[in-house]
Amino acid sequence: MPLIRAWLDSANRPDGGFPLNNLPLGVFTANGARRCGVAIGDQILDATGLEQAGLLDLIATPVLDHPGWNKLMGLGPKAWAALRAQLTALLREGAPEQDRVAPFLHPMDGAQMHMPFTIAEFTDFYAGRHHATNVGTMFRGAENALPPNWLHIPIGYNGRASSVVVSGTQVRRPWGQVKGPDDAQPRFAPSARFDLELELGAIVGQPSDGPVTVADADQMIFGYVLLNDWSARDIQAWEYQPLGPFQSKATATSISPWIVMRDALDPFRTPTSAREVPLLPHLQERGPMLYDIALHVDLTPQDGQPVTIARTNYREMYYSSAQQLAHHTTSGCPMRVGDLLGSGTISGPTKDSRGSLLELSWGGKEPLRTGGITRSFLEDGDTITLHGAAQGDGYRIGFGTCTGTLLPARPDPYAN
Numbered sequence: 001m002p003l004i005r006a007w008l009d010s011a012n013r014p015d016g017g018f019p020l021n022n023l024p025l026g027v028f029t030a031n032g033a034r035r036c037g038v039a040i041g042d043q044i045l046d047a048t049g050l051e052q053a054g055l056l057d058l059i060a061t062p063v064l065d066h067p068g069w070n071k072l073m074g075l076g077p078k079a080w081a082a083l084r085a086q087l088t089a090l091l092r093e094g095a096p097e098q099d100r101v102a103p104f105l106h107p108m109d110g111a112q113m114h115m116p117f118t119i120a121e122f123t124d125f126y127a128g129r130h131h132a133t134n135v136g137t138m139f140r141g142a143e144n145a146l147p148p149n150w151l152h153i154p155i156g157y158n159g160r161a162s163s164v165v166v167s168g169t170q171v172r173r174p175w176g177q178v179k180g181p182d183d184a185q186p187r188f189a190p191s192a193r194f195d196l197e198l199e200l201g202a203i204v205g206q207p208s209d210g211p212v213t214v215a216d217a218d219q220m221i222f223g224y225v226l227l228n229d230w231s232a233r234d235i236q237a238w239e240y241q242p243l244g245p246f247q248s249k250a251t252a253t254s255i256s257p258w259i260v261m262r263d264a265l266d267p268f269r270t271p272t273s274a275r276e277v278p279l280l281p282h283l284q285e286r287g288p289m290l291y292d293i294a295l296h297v298d299l300t301p302q303d304g305q306p307v308t309i310a311r312t313n314y315r316e317m318y319y320s321s322a323q324q325l326a327h328h329t330t331s332g333c334p335m336r337v338g339d340l341l342g343s344g345t346i347s348g349p350t351k352d353s354r355g356s357l358l359e360l361s362w363g364g365k366e367p368l369r370t371g372g373i374t375r376s377f378l379e380d381g382d383t384i385t386l387h388g389a390a391q392g393d394g395y396r397i398g399f400g401t402c403t404g405t406l407l408p409a410r411p412d413p414y415a416n
Helices: 047-052 070-075 077-091 098-104 129-140 214-220 233-239 262-268 321-329
Strands: 026-029 033-040 042-047 105-107 122-126 157-158 164-166 175-178 188-189 197-202 222-230 254-255 292-299 307-313 341-342 369-370 373-375 383-391 396-407
Touching: 026 042, 026 254, 026 292, 033 047, 042 047, 042 098, 042 341, 047 098, 070 077, 070 307, 077 254, 077 262, 098 105, 129 214, 164 262, 197 292, 197 321, 214 222, 222 262, 222 321, 222 341, 222 383, 254 396, 262 383, 321 341
Parallel strands: 122 341, 164 254
Antiparallel strands: 026 033, 033 042, 042 105, 122 157, 175 188, 197 222, 197 341, 222 254, 292 307, 292 383, 369 373, 383 396
8 A cells, every 4th residue: 555645744764653644543632631643643632622623523423522432442443444534534635624633633743642542451472483492492492392281272371451551651570579599489579570571462452252263353353552561580580480470470461552553553464473383273364464664673772772682573473463362262262442462572583583582682692792781681771662564556554662760679668
């Protein structure tokens, strides 16, 4: 699909991330109040104001009177398509309503962004084969890297919706129980092996009650965000057997402030990789379910300059978000509007495409050395920034950035 030209010049720049083809959704502060906004070029369009002025008609009115996009999600795909069609008509080159729309534009630079939707539940998956193979090789050896079930189902765990935060929120190094291999007993201490995880988050826009197919699951997904599932590897190593991650994943999960709607990504669909083991029929794809989205991670040391530590692509995933969602429903588990599904760490086949420091430093045995920094795991003051974009014909579909700075651990919370 070629670039759809807008009357706003900044939306037509080939190196920008927010052309008229994109129209990602967020929540920002304007005139002292939180409003639903749409990124276009270097501006944010006040969608709440447009609706109040009668320039948007989204089937049920009002839809955007609350600072979050859950109401629109609940109206379903027809309303999602209507929003995109109406915004495109208002913003495209030569649009007759330009003078009425222009007052609702606000500069993106310096805008205060908020959580773009209310999260119902959060589930994180372990669905990247390169990541799973790397981690399994470290802990179980190459011959037993993948668990027996891994090639059959997308493995996941239920996380904490309460600790999901918007990009820009600072993250505090957690305390927890840790036990080294030579320790006789565990001890309570700040995590010394705190890590990032480069992921994509899928937002469920329609509820379910009972199992759904992969095709139906795909249509239930409203859009996607960048996602960093911060992880305390030393706490995880002690707690995860036999039931998996718990407190090691409960510190924070950061998401980007812009929701890129599924329709904006449709031109970039790509198939999943060849199956070594055929999936059961209920998990098989009926078409391309992944997306060609280039991703990279920057690490900025305190008082330092950003260094790119990894580059990869979402097409490397073994299971798509639609397969993850379909699997989630097989037990009859109801899904709700606003559920968030983390893809799992997105790593590629090369060392510089690994989406976590656990992999980049091979468990700390081979510290990452690049751009003047040396890291096994994150240090206090480090800022992690995730970037993602799909490249089109003369335009980019950008996600913005997902960033967070690691603060030192608090004093011992249980000290007398």
